[in-house]
Amino acid sequence: MSNSIIKFKHVAKKYDKKEIISDLNFEIKKGEFITVLGSSGSGKTTTLKMINGLEKPTSGEIIVNGENLKNANLVNLRRHIGYVVQSIGLFPHMTIAQNIAVTPKLLGWSQDKIDQTVSKLLEVVGLEDARFKDAYPSQLSGGQQQRVGVARALSTNPPIMLFDEPFSALDAITRQNLQQELKTLHKNLNDKTFFFVTHDINEALFLGDRVMVMNNGMIEQFDTPENLIDHPATQYVSDLLGTVQQNKNLWEHFND
Numbered sequence: 001m002s003n004s005i006i007k008f009k010h011v012a013k014k015y016d017k018k019e020i021i022s023d024l025n026f027e028i029k030k031g032e033f034i035t036v037l038g039s040s041g042s043g044k045t046t047t048l049k050m051i052n053g054l055e056k057p058t059s060g061e062i063i064v065n066g067e068n069l070k071n072a073n074l075v076n077l078r079r080h081i082g083y084v085v086q087s088i089g090l091f092p093h094m095t096i097a098q099n100i101a102v103t104p105k106l107l108g109w110s111q112d113k114i115d116q117t118v119s120k121l122l123e124v125v126g127l128e129d130a131r132f133k134d135a136y137p138s139q140l141s142g143g144q145q146q147r148v149g150v151a152r153a154l155s156t157n158p159p160i161m162l163f164d165e166p167f168s169a170l171d172a173i174t175r176q177n178l179q180q181e182l183k184t185l186h187k188n189l190n191d192k193t194f195f196f197v198t199h200d201i202n203e204a205l206f207l208g209d210r211v212m213v214m215n216n217g218m219i220e221q222f223d224t225p226e227n228l229i230d231h232p233a234t235q236y237v238s239d240l241l242g243t244v245q246q247n248k249n250l251w252e253h254f255n256d
């Protein structure tokens, strides 16, 4: 595949003696928005953490941005991969601007460059209002904090962004707004690759250019949302998507 940015070749992962992932193979192109869907414990987070070296494969090869992770400097690697998680992890004693500037500061950027970057990122995530910059995380809603988390992950302009269920603690309306915004953001940020883990089938189908469906540490199907719906490759995928239809039927019936 030309323009490949993430490649897993025969990747296996064991925790102690328990095999979680036995033989994972896939390739992602630069600029794709990938969503990863699967039941609890299917290995989604483990797969995501192997991309930024937070977990190491027991065997197999992982190539990220042309570099085999076996030989990579992991600290350097992580600076080029944004990471957004559900718990956000903003520093409570730092202002929003300071939270976004953590990595740029570590990298020794000038204050001018930091200020410009923070202003631009606050605009990108819809927090351009002057009151946000000097506020503290506790003064923001959950959805606003999650936006700061996205801005912080974008601070060094990384080519790859990893998202691990970033919206799962938010109410349905905030979540839907953020999904729409994230989709627009991805479109506007030319060629950034997003890898987004979720439990939510609708979220996965809405956001993903391709959806990776995992079960028991294996890929059941890795395909466009349209193909998953029209041509489910396995019974598992068919059952999973069937739940969407069942919910729809239930509500239609309910509203009769």
Ligand SMILES: Nc1ncnc2c1ncn2[C@@H]1O[C@H](COP(=O)(O)OP(=O)(O)OP(=O)(O)O)[C@@H](O)[C@H]1O
Binding pocket: 015, 016, 020, 038, 039, 040, 041, 042, 043, 044, 045, 046, 047, 199
């Ligand atoms: N550090 C660890 N030590 C031991 N076992 C682990 C560790 N991390 C994950 N596991 C196990 O590996 C399996 C896969 O976990 P993982 O978090 O990747 O799944 P997941 O698909 O992301 O699940 P969820 O949707 O519930 O977050 C689970 O059975 C989990 O208990």
